[in-house]
Amino acid sequence: MHCKSLSFGEGFGERIIFLLICFLNVFAYSQTLGSKLDKKTLALGEVGVFKVNISNLQGKDVVAAPKNELLPFHFEEIKDSISKQPDLYERIIEFQVFEEGKFTIPALDFKIGGQVYHTIPYEVEVLNTAQKGDQINDIMKNKEVKLDVKDYWELYKWYILGVLILLALIFLIWQIVKYGRRRKNSPVVMTNQTLKELDNLKKKKYIESGNYRSFYVELIEIARNFITKQYKIPADVLLTDDLISVMKVNNAISPENEKIVEDVFLRSDLVKFAKTFPDEQTMSKDFEDMKAFVKRSSKDLEAEQLRTGV
Template sequence: MQSAFKKRNLVLKKIFFIIFSVLNVFAFSQTLGSTLDKKTLALGEAGVFRINISNLQGKDVVSAPKNELLPFHFEEIKDSINKQADRYDRIIEFAVFEEGKYTIPALDFTIGGKIFHTIPYEIEVVNTAQKGDQINDIMKNKEVTLDVKDYWQLYKFYILGVLILLALIFAIYQIVKYGKRRKSSPVVMTNQTLKDLEILRKKKFIENGDYRSFYVELIDISRNFITKQYQIPADVLLTDDLIDVMKLNNAISPQNETIVEDIFLRGDLVKFAKTFPDQTMMEKDFEDMKTFVKRSSKDLEMEQLRTGV
């Protein structure tokens, strides 16, 4: 009898222990729940998704940030979180703007370091508009009369852009034009020719008695100078024709014409080996040509006064 009584007491203790353990689990565990107000939504219609956690016991709740809990196709309109010591509530209003079936997956919520999951939901989004439905504006379009100020406000940036572009093109044109004028100016041409003459001297044709090379280069430099400085085609004319053009043109003073004529005629004689100038003559022709180049600006000044330019 005593043995049977002891066995019955032991069984009752085990039953009470199991019941106590189960009640303890329910009493001290957290409960995660979620609800969806509609399983079918019209395009753009708002739906409400609620998550609640009870029996928190002051534990932290970690989940996705606001407006980032639902998947891509769900446009979250409002995401509100209310957390108290023993309860957590999160309400999300959302809309979907494409037809089809979409799923709210099981969402992770970490409660006191442990991960819990909501149940998944499937939502169908339908287009409730019927073919042939007439769409009316809430208000009729209103005509507005625009004046000059209104057009200016609308197109001022385009106008200013065009004006700036035109000004830039004009500035570039003037710079290029000025640069060309500077390069072809009498002073620039005179200085360049004087430099060419100094280069010729450094070749020591005069000192070495190489009269043929000396006169060939001296006349080439002179022809190029006359062509650019006086606008006379000296680079293509024969010596006799060039002399006639200079006399008819009157752009070169008589004194300078004499220098050019003497040197060019002597150069032709040297070229065809009809004369053999000495060092003194070459020195004189070189200095006379330098003098002619330096005095050319006065010729041009006189020509401008004569023509009234």
């Protein structure tokens, strides 16, 4: 067996080459983590940019703090974009600080293929560039614009239309209520209502049964209500003599109708105090006379309107 001996010079040279190869091998297969801060002095609210780059990834995973959570509390992150390729990882964060003072971005952890790497720390100084007493000027002076009628119409037309519609609705409702009341108290309506009441009285057959007291009590009550509403004479509270006097002075009721009212009301008083006992023929005549009076009442009202000029 033969052994080759190396001289000192040959052995030293081989060791140098071996170490160089190892260094190049480590350099070729290692990752490079870098970071950069664009400004170390910022004004209040000014946007700063912080970048992190990892090269020579060789497809390895990169694990770091989630989006918008990488920088510490005072740094308000407004944009956090991450770009990853097989050999390159890039993260760009735009931020703002709204307090004066010096703030630190600490060494940040990035886990690359199971191994943790750290960025270098940075210190950021934030200044308030506005000085007390500074005058703030508008970019442009306010311009005075003259408005004409058309401009005012465009500005307020919906308010005007709304008010007009509201007034129209109020007027319409008022007219409907007024018309309803007028219809309800109109002479024709009152006449028809009273005629129905007289028909209901006749159906009770007081005349046929000789119940003259009940007949005259209800007949006079119907007549008093009718005169009160149709002629606006307070017949519901006046005694018979007083009512006859008022009718003669008022002249609202024609003489023919006055005579009917006077005869029927006086006879009713005699029946009431048992001074007379009317027969069936008399009761029937008083009923028909009162019914005719109610029907002719509209002519009395027309004559009254002509007399007074209403």
